[in-house]
Amino acid sequence: MSTLGQLVFSGILIGGIYALMSIGLTLIFGVLRIVNFAHGEFLMISMYGAWAITHYLGFNSYVAALAIVPAMFLFGALVHRLIINPALDKPHLVVVFATMGLSIFLQNLALMLMTADLLDVPPIFSNSITIGPFFFKAELLLGFALTILCTIALQWMIRSTYLGKAIRATVQDGEAAMLMGIPVPRIFLITFSLGSALVGLAACIMLPLFSVFPTVGLNFVLIAFVIVVLGGMGSIEGAMLGGICIGVVQSLSSYYVAPAFGQMFFFILFLLVMIFRPNGLFGQKGASLIGMND
Amino acid sequence: MFLAFVVILLVGLSPSLNDVLILTFLFAGLSLAWNIAGGYAGLISFGHAAFFGVGAYTSTILCLRYGITPWIGIWCGALLAAIFGASLALICSRLRGPFFILSTLAFAEVVRIGALNWVSLTGGPEGLSIPPVNSLTNMVFSSKTTYATLMLGYLFIVFAVTKFLEASRFGYYLFAIRDDEDAANAAGINPVLGRTFAMAVSAALTGVGGSLFAQYFLYLDPTHIISPELSFQFALLAAVGGLGTAIGPILGSLLITPLSELLRSYFGSSAAGLHLVIYSAGLIVTMLYFPGGLAAALTRITRWRPFK
Numbered sequence: 001m002s003t004l005g006q007l008v009f010s011g012i013l014i015g016g017i018y019a020l021m022s023i024g025l026t027l028i029f030g031v032l033r034i035v036n037f038a039h040g041e042f043l044m045i046s047m048y049g050a051w052a053i054t055h056y057l058g059f060n061s062y063v064a065a066l067a068i069v070p071a072m073f074l075f076g077a078l079v080h081r082l083i084i085n086p087a088l089d090k091p092h093l094v095v096v097f098a099t100m101g102l103s104i105f106l107q108n109l110a111l112m113l114m115t116a117d118l119l120d121v122p123p124i125f126s127n128s129i130t131i132g133p134f135f136f137k138a139e140l141l142l143g144f145a146l147t148i149l150c151t152i153a154l155q156w157m158i159r160s161t162y163l164g165k166a167i168r169a170t171v172q173d174g175e176a177a178m179l180m181g182i183p184v185p186r187i188f189l190i191t192f193s194l195g196s197a198l199v200g201l202a203a204c205i206m207l208p209l210f211s212v213f214p215t216v217g218l219n220f221v222l223i224a225f226v227i228v229v230l231g232g233m234g235s236i237e238g239a240m241l242g243g244i245c246i247g248v249v250q251s252l253s254s255y256y257v258a259p260a261f262g263q264m265f266f267f268i269l270f271l272l273v274m275i276f277r278p279n280g281l282f283g284q285k286g287a288s289l290i291g292m293n294d
Numbered sequence: 295m296f297l298a299f300v301v302i303l304l305v306g307l308s309p310s311l312n313d314v315l316i317l318t319f320l321f322a323g324l325s326l327a328w329n330i331a332g333g334y335a336g337l338i339s340f341g342h343a344a345f346f347g348v349g350a351y352t353s354t355i356l357c358l359r360y361g362i363t364p365w366i367g368i369w370c371g372a373l374l375a376a377i378f379g380a381s382l383a384l385i386c387s388r389l390r391g392p393f394f395i396l397s398t399l400a401f402a403e404v405v406r407i408g409a410l411n412w413v414s415l416t417g418g419p420e421g422l423s424i425p426p427v428n429s430l431t432n433m434v435f436s437s438k439t440t441y442a443t444l445m446l447g448y449l450f451i452v453f454a455v456t457k458f459l460e461a462s463r464f465g466y467y468l469f470a471i472r473d474d475e476d477a478a479n480a481a482g483i484n485p486v487l488g489r490t491f492a493m494a495v496s497a498a499l500t501g502v503g504g505s506l507f508a509q510y511f512l513y514l515d516p517t518h519i520i521s522p523e524l525s526f527q528f529a530l531l532a533a534v535g536g537l538g539t540a541i542g543p544i545l546g547s548l549l550i551t552p553l554s555e556l557l558r559s560y561f562g563s564s565a566a567g568l569h570l571v572i573y574s575a576g577l578i579v580t581m582l583y584f585p586g587g588l589a590a591a592l593t594r595i596t597r598w599r600p601f602k
Contacts, residue, residue, distance in 0.1 A: 035392040086582050092391060093338065094585045097533045100526060101577035108567030108574065214567075218522065222403065225396050233392075264407040267400040274397045275385055 002133045007251045009134055013144045015247020017209070020147040021202035022224040022231075022239045023154065024195035030234025031171055031191040034084070037099040039224060040217025041106035042196055046072055046203030047212040048114060054121045054207070061121055062142075065204035069197050076196025080189050088188070103217070110214040118211040143205040150201065151240055158236070167191060171234065226270040312438035314555045316510060319445035320503060322547035323452045325531035326540070327499035330456060331379075332529060333538035334465065335492035336472030340525045341382065341398030342500050344405040345375040347520035349501025350508040354422050355415065357432065364433040368505040372498040378405075379497025383490040399522060406520035421515030424508065433509045441510050448506055449544070452499050456540045459495075468492055472538075500528070534580050536589025545588045550576075 025039045036042075046068050053064035083102060087094045125138035158164040169177040170187045178184045210216070227246050231238025246266050253265040324346070331337040352374050353367030362370075386397045409416045416422065428436045435441055459465040470478035471485045479485055508514050518524075535546025550573060557569035584591045 029392075035395070083578060083582070090582075090585050093533070093537070094581050096338065096392075096395065097530065098578050098581045100530065101574040101581065104526070104570055104574035105578070108570040111567035112571065222399070226400070229393070229396065258411070261407070261411065264404055264411075267404045267407070270400045271385060271397060271404070274389060274393060274400075 003255075006134050007255050008248055010136065010140070011248035011251030012244050013136065013140045013247070014209075014251065015244035016144040016147045016240070017140070017202065017205055017243075018220075018223055018227055018247055019240045019243025020143075020150060020205065021199060021220060022227040022243060023151065023236055024198035024202070025221075025224050026228045026231065026234055026236065026239045027198070028192055028195040029228065031167055032084070032088070032188050034088075034095045035099070035225075036084075036192075036195070037096065037221075038079075038103040038106060039195075039199060040219075040221025041103045041110075042072065042075070042199045042217075043203050043206075043220055044110060044212065044214065044217035045075075045106060046200040047207050047210075047216065048110060048119075049200075050204045050207045051119050051121060051212055055119075060124050061204045061207040062124075064207075065201055068200045068204050072200030073193045073197040076193035077189060079196070080192040084192060085185070085188070107214050107217065114214065116214060118213045120211050121207055124208050137209070139208040143209070146201075146205055147240075150198070151236060154198075154236060163187075163190065223266070226266050229270060230273055312442055314552050315442045316438065316445050317555060318547055318551040319442060319449045320507060320510075321527070321531060321551050322544045323445065323449040324500060324503040325528045325535070325543035325547055326449070326452045326456055327496050327503060328528035329496075329532045329537065329539075329543045330459065330499070331493050331496035332532055333542070334456075334459065334472065335468045335489055335496075337383065337489055337493055337496075338395050338529065339382075339398040339493075339496075340395055340522065340529060341400075341402035341405075342497070342528050343520045343522065343524040344382075344402040345379055345497040345500040346504035346507070346524060346528075347405060347409060347514075347516065348375045348378050348497075349504030350514050350519050351409065351416055351422075351504075352501070353505035354424060354508050354514060357424065358422065364505060364509055368502055371505045372501045375501025375504070376494040376498035379500075380490050380494040382497075383493035384486070387486045387489065399525070402520060402522065402525055406516050409516040409520060416516065419515060419517065421513060424512040426512055434512065444506060445510075448503060451502075453540060453544070455495065455499065460540060464488070464491070530577055532587075534577055534587055536587030539587075539589045542587050542589035545592070549588065 021043060024042075025036065028034065028036050028039075049068050049071065050061045050064040053059055053067060054061050079102065083098050084095065087098050123139070128135050129138050129141055130136075158167060166177070166182045166187055167190075169180065169182055170184055174184055177187075206220075223246060227239055227242040229242075230245060231240070231242030246269075249266055249269060250263075253261060257265070324342075328339070328342050331339055331342075349368070349371035352371035353364045356362040356367040356370060357364050382398065382401050385401070386394050389397055410419055412418070424432075424434065426434060428434050435444075459468070467478070467483045467488050470481065470483055471488045475485050478488075504519070507519075531546040531550060532543040533546075534550060535544065536542025554569040554573050557572060580587065
């Protein structure tokens with residue numbers, strides 16, 4: 001029983017961190033109606049950035065977030081300006097292939113500059129934390145807490161601020177929003193940059209838990225896609241719940257079946273959701289039709 | 295154009311260039327096969343490596359276990375790949391746009407992880423090796439030129455199928471489904487059936503390419519044969535060349551495969567990944583400025599009459 005509990009709790013914690021990585025993706029999808037296939041590589045370069053700060057300057061990766069998050073915001077703005085924005089008025093496929101090209105570009109640039117070696121940072125906390133009969137890595141608990149904080153802040157931003165309202169208006173009807181004087185292109189720019197900044201934050205939280213290497217993004221982006229679809233594309237709470245589901249499924253199946261099959265389980269779960277609930281487990285009706293903007 | 299290829303073959307190139315030629319023909323055929331689903335039927339799949347792997351494993355396992363010559367095994371592989379393709383199309387029949395793309399990606403990952411863990415059948419991560427004994431029945435040759443001819447033959451078959459589809463009633467059904475599904479449905483075309491058949495044909499031809507690849511490299515393991523990178527490559531060659539045209543994927547492979555092979559051999563050890571950096575940068579620029587790919591750009595140039 002306590003093994004099961006331990007597995008479920010670690011699954012929830014790791015799932016929360018996966019969710020943080022997926023929120024940027026779901027936000028960009030919800031507002032711009034595009035899938036950014038380079039999302040995993042954004043995670044990868046942020047992890048390398050955080051690694052460089054810890055390795056050369058000696059700060060821990062949570063401090064590195066203070067530099068990485070704004071840097072990724074600017075990087076996102078640059079990518080939007082150079083690649084996403086020019087592709088938006090072209091057929092849907094152009095964005096798919098352009099972001100795919102960007103993903104291959106960044107992956108191989110990292111391979112050239114950093115080689116294929118796995119890089120790690122030394123553990124930040126020496127002890128794990130005991131709560132009742134369960135043990136947790138302190139990094140995992142802190143990461144989960146930061147994720148929750150971040151989700152709440154983001155929800156507040158979307159619900160209550162002027163920017164959030166403008167974003168929601170753009171999601172509901174881009175043309176009407178434009179007629180009401182909302183600068184939709186700028187909303188797109190800000191959303192894309194915000195999504196990139198969020199993945200930067202996720203990278204800093206993940207660095208103490210996972211090694212970084214040039215193709216690390218591919219592993220995680222597949223998980224992120226599964227989570228985003230499970231939660232319903234464009235939904236932040238959905239991403240949170242989807243992340244936790246995936247975390248628990250992965251943690252249970254890798255213990256009770258085999259670690260290698262753990263991955264297979266959530267791809268099968270993904271396909272099942274696609275077949276029976278294409279709008280996601282918690283998504284609203286018709287969500288699977290957005291993204292068909294051509 | 296095929297005549298030009300045959301001439302190149304007959305003249306005979308240096309052995310290192312022969313390798314480039316083999317890969318160029320093979321990838322031209324593969325991306326042309328991808329194009330039947332991706333370009334003509336609008337089924338953008340990032341899971342074709344699964345069909346490639348199914349073809350490669352079927353012919354190899356039949357040959358190693360049961361001594362069935364790859365000349366027959368290839369067709370069994372194609373059939374099995376077609377079944378996989380048809381099931382994928384049926385599973386995803388309600389999905390569109392990014393959802394379809396992501397599902398194909400997940401499908402290929404399921405096949406890859408399955409192959410990786412079904413050790414008794416596929417040899418798992420250690421992979422399978424085909425003994426390098428030259429013989430016609432085992433489809434293993436000493437001469438690179440023979441392989442190049444084989445790949446050219448494959449390219450020709452895929453090209454012929456594409457041209458046939460393009461002109462057939464079924465091809466028009468596919469265009470109609472791709473361009474406006476509701477209108478096609480109203481006109482009495484069954485979109486699910488059309489898509490399933492297009493996917494099956496595309497998958498079968500990709501499976502044949504997989505078997506040929508196995509016969510050439512004589513070694514296969516799930517990580518390389520069913521990698522997402524391979525799926526992306528089929529799609530990207532077609533996209534650079536021009537989706538939904540018979541000539542586009544050939545142009546794409548003709549330009550990019552030799553370029554990336556040459557860059558790889560020049561910079562190989564000193565800068566791993568450089569060829570892909572250049573290639574992907576080229577892809578982004580092509581997609582943004584020539585969304586129709588090389589084929590469209592060429593048409594524009596040939597139709598350009600400055601002194602009319």
